[in-house]
Amino acid sequence: MESRTYLQLVRVLLDPDPAVRERAADEVNDCLSAYSPAQASALATLLSAAAASEANTKTLEAQLHAILELMATGHVGPGHVSQLQDIDLAKLPTDIRDYVHDLLES
Structure with a gap:
């Protein structure tokens, strides 16, 4: 994925608005084949950190x-x-x- 596009995705994954974060997490799934291995692992790490502090259940589910x-x-x-x-x-x-537990067991 082009750096500019990747950085824009990272920015919206960290947006203050939970609805924006939820849509951004959904967008991650739309581009799976476009990520380099480093981008995929970095996104997973970022999403993991975001999920650990996410207060909105719908957004958390999208992140997971x-x-x-x-x-x-x-x-x-x-x-x-x-x-x-x-x-x-x-x-x-x-x-x-259960979703979190399954991810940690993977």
Whole structure:
């Protein structure tokens, strides 16, 4: 992916508005084949950090789904998503709690 496009995606993944972050996480899935291995692993690390502090459940779900899709590229390992361990699972709905657990087990 071209650097300018990649940086724009990173910017919107960190936007203050949870709806914008949610749409950006969904956009990650639309470009999976365009990422270099380094870009895929960096996005997964960024999304993991963002998810660890995400307060909006819908946005968190989109971030987790994007991480799962990035992991499927083969360029993302457990170390890239280790920040998901910082999520307080007890505060999440069961389906999202299971999602985080599955990602950490991958």
